[in-house]
Amino acid sequence: MADNDLYLYLLRLADDNLIVSQRLSEIVARMPDLEEDIAVANVALDHLGQARNLYTYAGEVEGKGQSEDDIAMLRNEREFSNSVLVEQPNGDFAQTTARQFYLDAYQVPLYEALTKSSDVNLAGIAGKAAKEARYHLQRSALWLVRLGDGTDESHQRIQAAVLAMWPFTGDLFVTDGVEERLFEAGIAPDLVPVRDRFDATITEVFGTATIVRPTDPYQRIGGRAGFHTEHLGHILPELQSLYRAHAGADW
Amino acid sequence: MSYDVPKIEGEEDPTFGNSTAGTGGYPLWEVFVRAQRGLSHVHAGSVHASDGEAATQAARDVYTRREEGVSIWVVRSSEIHATDPDDSGDWFDNPKIYRHPTFYEIPEEVGHM
Numbered sequence: 125m126a127d128n129d130l131y132l133y134l135l136r137l138a139d140d141n142l143i144v145s146q147r148l149s150e151i152v153a154r155m156p157d158l159e160e161d162i163a164v165a166n167v168a169l170d171h172l173g174q175a176r177n178l179y180t181y182a183g184e185v186e187g188k189g190q191s192e193d194d195i196a197m198l199r200n201e202r203e204f205s206n207s208v209l210v211e212q213p214n215g216d217f218a219q220t221t222a223r224q225f226y227l228d229a230y231q232v233p234l235y236e237a238l239t240k241s242s243d244v245n246l247a248g249i250a251g252k253a254a255k256e257a258r259y260h261l262q263r264s265a266l267w268l269v270r271l272g273d274g275t276d277e278s279h280q281r282i283q284a285a286v287l288a289m290w291p292f293t294g295d296l297f298v299t300d301g302v303e304e305r306l307f308e309a310g311i312a313p314d315l316v317p318v319r320d321r322f323d324a325t326i327t328e329v330f331g332t333a334t335i336v337r338p339t340d341p342y343q344r345i346g347g348r349a350g351f352h353t354e355h356l357g358h359i360l361p362e363l364q365s366l367y368r369a370h371a372g373a374d375w
Numbered sequence: 376m377s378y379d380v381p382k383i384e385g386e387e388d389p390t391f392g393n394s395t396a397g398t399g400g401y402p403l404w405e406v407f408v409r410a411q412r413g414l415s416h417v418h419a420g421s422v423h424a425s426d427g428e429a430a431t432q433a434a435r436d437v438y439t440r441r442e443e444g445v446s447i448w449v450v451r452s453s454e455i456h457a458t459d460p461d462d463s464g465d466w467f468d469n470p471k472i473y474r475h476p477t478f479y480e481i482p483e484e485v486g487h488m
Contacts, residue, residue, distance in 0.1 A: 157401070159422050159433035166436050263432055270425060 129302045130243070131186045132205065133312055135195070136348055138178035139206035142196055143356070144227060145171035146363050151214050163263065167224070170256040177249045197367035201357050202350040209292040211347075211356040215285065218278070221267045222285035225329070228261035230296045233321035237313030246311065265329045272333025279334065286330070287338050292353075294343030296322075403452040404430040406437075408444040416448050424449075 148168035155161040179192035210227060214220045235257050238250035271282035297319050299307075306312035330337050344353065367373055401423040407416035419438040424430035430449040439447065458466060 157423060159424065159437055162440070163433065163436035166440055259435075266429060266432055270429065 127185055127187075129305050130311060131182050132302050133306055134178050134182035134185065134246070136205045138175045138182060138196075139204050140210050140227070140231075141171040141175035141178070142363075143204070143206045143359060144210040144224075145169070145175060146359055147210065147212075147214060148220075148224075151220065156217055164220075167260055167263070170260065174249070174253045174256070177252075181245050181249065193367060197364045201352055201360055204352065204356060204360070205348050205350060206352075206356070207292070207295040207298075208344055208347040208353050209289065209295060211353060211359060212289060212292055213355060215288075216281060218271055218281035218285035219288060221264055221271065222282065222289045224260065225264040225268050225286075226289055226293045226296075226326075228257060228264050229322045229325040229329075230293075230318070231257040232261050232325075233318040234313065234315075237318055241312070242310035261325070265325075268329055268335070269333040272330070272335040282333070283335055286335055287340070290338035290340055291342050291344050295345045295347045298345050298348050300348065401425050404434070404449040405452050405455060406430075406434040407448040407450075408434070408438055409446040409448075410443060411445055416446065419443075421452060422449070 145168045148164050148171070152165045152168065153161060155164050175196070176192050179195045183190040183192060183195055209223060212219075212223055214223075232254065235250045235254035239247050239254060241247040241250065268282060268286075271278040273279070297315050299315055303312050303315075307314060326337065346352070402425075403421050404424055404427070405421050406419045408419040409416045419434070422430055422433040422437055424433045427449055431447050434447050434449055438444065
């Protein structure tokens with residue numbers, strides 16, 4: 125059923141944003157300097173805003189009266205369909221930067237393709253999100269270059285971080301029947317050109333940053349189907365406890 | 376008061392034009408934001424950053440997060456030449472009220488100037 129497909133697809137897009145937003149929020153006030161502290165809070169809020177738009181629309185598509193909070197706060201780990209990349213721990217600044225860079229390099233072409241979606245609401249949400257994603261990518265690429273082409277220590281750390289996050293990037297491009305049917309309907313984009321642009325971005329930025337591109341073929345996938353790494357199970361209680369303890373809480 | 380900035384063995388001492396105490400070694404940049412087309416860039420504050428590109432990014436996040444601007448300039452604080460506060464009396468405190476164009480009658484036809 126097409127509406128259920130669209131509902132599930134919107135959750136995938138939204139969950140990526142909610143979970144990465146939660147991760148980034150964890151390190152607000154713990155960044156290397158005040159400037160980056162404010163910057164990371166901005167990025168976290170951008171992702172939260174994108175998640176809210178997508179959850180609200182998902183609730184309308186589903187038609188059962190669920191609010192954005194209901195959808196975000198009352199699902200369990202197996203019902204979350206974010207990619208396994210975004211739930212990975214912040215680690216050091218290099219790991220946070222590497223995770224963000226991979227996500228940004230994926231979201232820019234994804235959102236730009238979604239602006240041509242036959243679903244006008246989704247196209248509208250994507251249009252706004254694409255602007256934010258392009259800024260995020262500029263910022264994370266800037267840091268990748270400064271760390272990669274910086275000191276011996278920063279180079280070593282960012283190189284280790286891009287290797288550590290690499291096995292979780294394949295999950296961004298996993299498709300199933302839901303996305304295939306939505307692609308047929310002109311709602312979801314073809315992920316092959318999205319992946320081509322993701323690859324081109326990585327090659328270009330890693331080149332400038334003097335970072336060796338990972339080639340490990342092993343990829344941990346399954347997030348879209350609700351099979352997560354152990355980390356998501358620790359994120360959700362902190363994220364959801366207030367809403368679950370005080371049903372319908374508004375803040 | 377000064378702080379020790381952790382250094383990697385063999386790393387050169389960063390030599391910047393102004394104090395970098397407590398900033399991880401980043402120099403200071405002055406930020407100028409243009410609120411909208413047609414207006415001038417106005418000083419908004421300062422940020423610490425490793426270079427100009429990083430400074431514009433930091434300035435964007437610190438000073439334009441509530442849609443305050445359409446353009447940003449940054450300049451190294453050490454590149455700014457300023458007047459000496461001790462000279463301010465000689466330089467500025469000498470009223471020349473007659474130089475304000477308030478002694479002219481503006482003809483009605485000119486309207487608002």
